Amino acid sequence: MRRPTILVFTLVVASAVGAMAIGTAEPQGDSKPNERWNRTYGGSGDDIFADIARTDDGGYVLAGETESDSSGIDGWVMKIDGNGNTEWERTFSGPGTDRLYSVVTTDDGIVAAGRTDRGGTPMGWVLELDSDGETRRERTPGTGAFYGVERDGDGYVLAGWTRGDGGVGGWLVKHDTSGAKAWERTYATPDGSTGRFKAVVPTSDGYLLAGEVESGSQDAWILRVGDNGERQWQRTLGGADREAVWAATGDESGIVVAGESESGESRDGWVFRYDASGERQWEKRFGGGEVDWLDSAMRTDDGGYLFTGGTLTGGIGSADGYVVKTGADGTLQWEKAYGSDAWDKPWPAIRTHDGGFLLAGQTGGFGAEAKDGWVLELGPGSMTSATNDTSADETTSTSGTSTTGAESTPEADSPSSNTSLPGFTVPIAVVAVVILGLWRGRRA
Structure with a gap:
């Protein structure tokens, strides 16, 4: 695979179509972070x-997958500096499909995890x-x-799914500082249906896990386990239609x-919190x-949360990156939404070394040959609530609040349905895309 073409561009008009406002709950002042730079990385696939x-x-390491090679879908790891310049990249390939879903740094290196289909059978990788x-x-x-890997003391912990005698269930594996496996656990779902973990949050006395259970449709599945993986409690959360879990954050106080x-009039972004004892505290759409x-x-x-994802609501392309800040x-x-006139989708977001935010994912716009890896850096902004033009509880907000009332059982909850979500408010503006650099070369 040749080294990716790198396109560097800046959105000149901050309120342009490429950085759209969704709904009407707009904060006053400069509380939204401004775009610093974004780049695409990719080959012909x-x-x-x-x-x-x-x-x-001061740099960053990224993991994912690439099809810019005749061998098919390969695992892809890239190191960039703080300005997005490529320092090195590696591809990892075999006779089948290889995908990397998660990456962490350790004291002396990097751990990336995912799935490989070498030999025709999906394997944790x-x-x-x-x-x-x-x-x-x-x-x-x-x-x-493996969908998630996190540092855990001097080692790391992996979360995903595996197949056993009872079917497909959650999978948690702990490795020590030498890389040796300390222990592994598998977890059946409450009703014995298919389940998987998408994220793991290490705490001082165990782990909080988030995933999905395919019971009827598909519901969220939350577990708390001890420091050796022993199950302490579990909850499922879902409505009449499909729910999906993609990420989690938390600490000793909860997740x-x-x-x-999809359990409402539209398919919405969905967030919720459980405390450390398994009580659901809030839920939003x-x-x-x-x-x-x-x-x-x-x-x-500031004690709040930043969520990223995608939106097809009123955007200028087939999908745009979507960033939500809450208390x-x-x-x-x-x-806020960020995008071009094609597919744009960030997956993860992290804090930069100077307090901003770095988003990574995929874009089909901005001059890309195909769908390329995409990195977007946002300035710190004021990550406090400031004052809003409208309260987040008013009907003009795009935030939905749970209306399910008290839980009927600790094992099964239903997500709320928001029936009055407004569409995008897209300002009329001009986007100037400036090509600052174009570089090609052979792959390292």
Whole structure:
């Protein structure tokens, strides 16, 4: 694969169509972070960044997949500096499909996790790399896939799904500082149906897990387990139609989960929080009345949350990146969409080294040959609520609040239905796209 073409561009008009406001809950002042830069990385095929992590040298490491090679879909890891310049990239390929979904940095390297279909069977896939991207260890510990990897003390923990005698269930694997497996656990769903974990949150005394259970339609599945993986409690949350979980953040006090819900008049971004004892504290829906979803969640310095995802509601392309900022109780503070006239979709978001935000994902616009890996950096902004033109509880807001009332059982809850979500408010403006650089070369 040739080294990706890199297109650097800046949106000159901050309120242009490429940075749209969704709904009418707009904060006064400069509380939304401004765009600093964005870049695309890709070859002749489709390329995706699925996750991103900070490195100690002020840069970032990204993981995903690339089709810009004759061998098919390969795992893809790239290191960039703080300005988005490529320092190195690596592809990892076999006879089948190879995908990386999650990445973290360790004290002396990188761990990336996903799925490989070498041999025709999906296998959980773990790569341990040094700081230059060279492989130290590669593991395929069993049938399944790993969707999440997180640092855990001096080691790391993996979450996903595996197949056992009882069918497909949740999978949690702990590795120590040497990379050796300390233990692994599998978890059946409450009714024995198919289940999978999408995210894991390590705490001081165990782990909080978020995923899905295919019971009837598809519902959210939340578990708390001890430091050796012993199950302490579990909850399911869902309505009449499909719900999906994509990401989670949290600590000892509880877990906040991001995803999407179709149990209403539209498909909406969906977030909710459970405390450490398994009590549901709040639930919100976000969107403009068509198709919206959230698949990244992170805590902000003001105690609130930042969620990223995608939207098809009133945008200028087939999909646009969607960023939502809330308070600690899930109340909407602001929301914004970023995109071109084609497919644009960020997956993860992390804090930059100077307090801003870095989003990574995929774009089909901005001069891309195909769908390319996409990185967007936003300035810090004021990550506080400031004052809003309208309260997030008023009907003009795009934030939905749970209307289900008390839970009927601790194991099954229903998401709320928001019946009055307004569409986009798209300002009339001009977008100037400036090509600052174009660079080609051979792959390292």
